[in-house]
Amino acid sequence: MSLALAVRLSPKQERSIAESTARLNIWWGAIRSGKTIASLIRWVTFVATAPRGGSLVIVGKTADTIARNVFDVLTDPAIMGPIAKRITYTRGAPTATILGRKVEIISSNDARSENRLRGMTAAGAYVDEATLIERPFWDMLLSRLSVKGAKLFASTNPDSPSHWLKKDFLDRAAELDLRQWHFRLDDNHSLDAAYVKALKSEYSGLWYKRFIAGLWVMAEGAIYDQFDEDRHVVDELPPMEKWLAAGIDYGTVNPFAAILVGVSTPDETGQRRIFLASELRYDSRVERRQLTDSEYSERLTNWLDHIPDAHGPGTRGVRPDWLLVDPSAASFIAQLYRDGHRPIQGDNAVLDGIRTVSNLIAADHLRVHRSCRGFLDEVASYAWDEKKAERGEDAPVKVDDHSLDAARYALHSTQAAWLRLLEPVPTF
Template identity: 80%
Template sequence: MSLALAIRPSPKQERSIAEATARLNIWEGAIRSGKTIASLLRWVIFVANAPRGGSLVVAGKTADTISRNVFDPLMDPAIMGPLAKRTSYTRGAPTASILGRKVEIISCADARAETRLRGMTCAGAYVDEITLVDRPFWDMLLSRLSVPGAKLFGSTNPDAPSHWLKRDFLDRRHELDLKSWHFRLDDNHSLDPAYVRALKAEYTGLWYKRFILGLWVLAEGAIFDMWDEDKHVVTTLPLMEKWLACGIDYGTANPFDAVLVGVSVPDEYGQRRIYVTNEWRWDSRQQRRQLTDAEYSVRLADWLDGIPDTYGPGTGGVRPAWLIVDPSAASFVLQLHHDGFRPQQGDNSVLDGIRTVSNLMAADHLRVHASCRDLVDEIVGYAWDDKKAAAGEDAPVKEHDHSVDALRYALHTTQAVWWRLLEPVPRL
């Protein structure tokens, strides 16, 4: 099949497309490196000539990721040219059409997705973000690829080196009917060099190795290894343009911690920043008394009301736009509603939240007032759990993390609000 594309694949993409003739074909590596587009182009070529007598499947973690990562590019004329019209899909639908062939859509957010494959005979499959798929689902999918000439295509970002995909498949590719291609960010020559430089500056440590270099590496050492107290901790605050959020990590026996976050007015270079301006903590062990939900609510209001009017006119008695609460604190959320607040449960996607905070630090878009001592101390000591990393799981050590969790809730949950505010203001 000849592809009349709107883009020109890179030499590495072209080579991988031409070489993808194995039963299992996997593109792995850095973000924005061109691996997904190459894998999708090869999938379309396969669909055009796929064996009859079996189902075609597109699988991914969720319906949203399948739509965004697979079908948005396939239906984008800027990528696929005239072929974009030959793909039809409605977000959330159980099937799609590619080049006139019916394609089954399976999201595998939990183990029950495996049951959708049982009894199915597959002629071909495309899997988005393979490392996020449960191993039982993957094994079942491979077992259903029984039609002669059936093939699987897929892409993924790297994970821990002990991940089952690397250990049992990529590292054994010479023993299996499997081909794979490793992509780094620099392999995508179509990206704006300024964008590439920005990405390289924003990611550090584990994220740089995985998302820029495309390496399968362990999470080890300090999580916020880009933290520089001389740069990130301030003793004076600029005026706040927007009181963004108060993030709350709820605790009874453990500390209760709240951090107040604002977005500053543009500086002399037109740059706004996010500032953690104030912190309030109640440690029941130190205080030798646990507070009820009602008492926490009253003290939280008193703390916000008592913040001095030093950040601009009318800011005494702060009420931020968002009150983001630990999602496990359902009873406290109800109490806050009863007391006139408008709380929202925080997004507790731990790794995504850590990455959000890390990127802000690396880009020098986040600063913390020196009075927030508990937060500063926790940031310095926040580390990856070595035992879990060795077992293939990226997770922080769960101790001395209450302020960090509050900050993560506040920033990750509200990122749709603040990311545009951080774009530099043009200077006249």
């Protein structure tokens, strides 16, 4: 089946679509490299002629990621042309319709979804972000593809070279009925050159190698490898346009840490920046006394009430837009409510949060006031866990990371709020 597409495909995209005739077909590589669009176009052409007598299924980590990564593309006329009108999906629904065929939608992190997959006979599957799928779920999906002519199509960013998808499938392609395509950022010729340059500058270290170069590399060494005290630490704060958030990592035996985050007014070049402006920290092991939830709440309130020059010289006190707390600290969250605050649980997606902070540092959008000693003491020694990396798992060493976690809650949870603020303001 040929599609009247609204986008112009690159030679690599066209070749991957034409050659993806194996039982397993996997597109992997950099972000914005064209791999997802190519794989989804191939999926739609497969659906048009897929074997009957079996289900068609789209799998992703969550219903939200499926909606965003798959159906936002498939239903966009600017990409899919008139074919977009023949694809219908309601966000969160268990099924979709593609070219008149019913397609099951399954999120791999939902225990109920596994039961739907377990009893299925499948004729075809599309897998979004394959490295985020648990191995048992993947194996079960492959076992369900039992109809003659059944095929799987998947796209993913690279992960650790020890990841099961790399070791047990991509590296064994010659032994399996599997074809694969590696996409680099520079393979997408439709991207604006200035955008590509900006994207490359916004990633560093591990994230650059995986998401820009499209390489399977191990997480090793310092996590925030571009952080430089000479460049990123300040002794004075500029005026703040917005007091964005306070991130809180709750601890009783471990240190309690809170970080206040502000977005500055534009500087002389029209650029706003995010500032870690102040830190509250209490270590019960050093002080030799544990505090109660009520005492922590009182200290937090007093700290926020006495932030100096918060709204101009001589002013004091701030109430940030968000109070983002360690999700495991249920009793402390309840205490904050009783004391008149409106806390919410911080987003504790560790790797995504680390990537958010890393990107801010790499793009030169983050500054840290010198008074945030806990953060500055921890950031230099924050490193990847080498033993876990050897097992294919990306994870930081869980030592001396309390202020870092507080900053991560504040920055990652509010990304939608600050992202547009960091766009340069035109100066005349």
